[in-house]
Amino acid sequence: MRLLKWLSLGAAVWIVYWGLAAWGLRTGFEAWFGEQQRQGWQVSYGPMTTRGFPMRHVTRLNQPLLADPGTGAAWSADWIEFDSPALWPGAQSLRFPATPQHYSFFDQTRSVTAEQMRADLQLAPGLALELEKLSLTSQDWQISDGSGVIWQAQDLLLEMRQLAQAEQYHLTAVATHFAPRGLLRTGFSGLSPTREDLPPRFDALRLRADLGFDTPWDRRAIELRRPQLRQVNLALAEAHWGDMLFRATGALEVDETGRLSGALDLRAENWPAILDMAERLSLLPPSSRRAVEKVLALFSTGTGRAAKIDISLRFKQGQVWAGPLQLGTAPLLVLR
Incomplete structure (x- = not known):
């Protein structure tokens, strides 16, 4: 009888604790959304x-809907x-619907459709809620815009894990069976008859x-600055x-303005086809194609599909160098 009383008391305490914790979580969510709204965000959610x-x-x-007017970023699902x-x-798993999620950045909107998409x-x-580990996994997924599917794959693994120093993280990203259909696949159709022999997946x-x-990375990364x-x-x-x-x-190395310094070792095999792809996808302006091709040809060995490049790019004072040649201005690396 005494054991039964203790078990009953323990169950009652746990029920009260579970209820209070559930109330605390709901209150915390509501307070966080309310704070973002006070800071000028567009925030809404249903029951x-x-x-x-x-x-x-x-x-x-x-x-749910979140939109940050400062960066133009928005998400809804x-x-x-x-x-x-x-x-x-603090050990949270976020699960997302199989129906489309919509992401916007200023005037660009993308829809993400994914099966069993989950973030752990x-x-x-602590109050800062510092990130120790983040992983994003998904089964079949695709990213679309108004013209149709841009990218798709059968799965995805994206993981960021904190190292010994709090500001240091190890990043891993893998997409298996990545299929460049839609825009990318269309970009290659018509390049030449030989492009039809490309496999359907990376x-x-x-x-x-x-x-x-x-x-x-902690709660301030969303609330204040990246x-x-x-x-x-x-x-x-x-x-x-x-x-x-x-x-x-x-x-x-990246300085406070986003300028790069250091070096990258690159290898590109069948690089003329890579330029074809970049031009077809509007990543390389046609007006720049000839100049880029001439520079790359200086470092190329082989011809046709056997053409390959092994090169070291140096970044210094906002410029990109290949050996003694200045290739142009390096992009700024700034997270918005």
């Missing part, structure tokens, strides 16, 4: 529900779920790098599609 008793808290927000253990809300966050204890698309920021890159140690960036290969490694 909020919580379930998962007794071991978890699963909070669903229906019809049919719903989003926050799932965490009842004992520690491990946050450090053989490899991956990235590994250590990143150093000026501040850790942490800015200061170091990039690129272990590997690789895209392999048929007879085309692009691979890069190297180390870069």
Whole structure:
């Protein structure tokens, strides 16, 4: 009988704790959205529900919308779920709907449709909610605009893990069975009859790098300002599609204005076809094609599909150099 009383008391205490924690989570969400609205954001969401008793808290927000007028960035979806253990809300899993999510940046809007899309966050204890680990995974996904599908793949892994220093993170990105249909595939149709032999999927698309920021990623990254890159140690960036290969490694420093310094070692196989792709996708202006081709030809060996380039690019004082040749102005690396 005494054991039964203690069990009943423990169950009652847990019920009260679970309810208070659920109320605290809901209140926290409402307070955060309210604070963003006071700072000028456009914020809206529909009914909020919580379930998962007794071991978890699963909070669903229906019809969420966030828009930051300062950066022009906006996101909306049919719903989003926050799932965490009842004992520690800092281990959050975010689940997204299979229906389209809409992302905007100023006048550009993209729709993301993904199966079983999930983000797992491990946050450090404390008011700052410093990010220790973030992973984004998905099964079949595609990104579209008004003209149709741009990119799609059968899965995705994106992970950012905090290293020994709070501002340092290891980044991994892999998309297997990446299929450049839509705009990219259309861009190659008609280049030449030989382009029809391209495989329907990339053989490899991956990235590994250590990143150093000026501040850790925490709640202020959304509320105030994005942490800015200061170091990039690129272990590997690789895209392999048929007879085309692009691979890069190297180390870069980023100053307070976003200017790059350092060096990248690049390898490009069948680089004329890569230029064809860039021109077709409006990534390379036709007026610049001839000049770029002449410069790359200086470093090229082989011809046709066997043409390849192994080159080191140096970044200094906002300019890009290949050996003694100045190639132009380097892009600024600023996170908005």
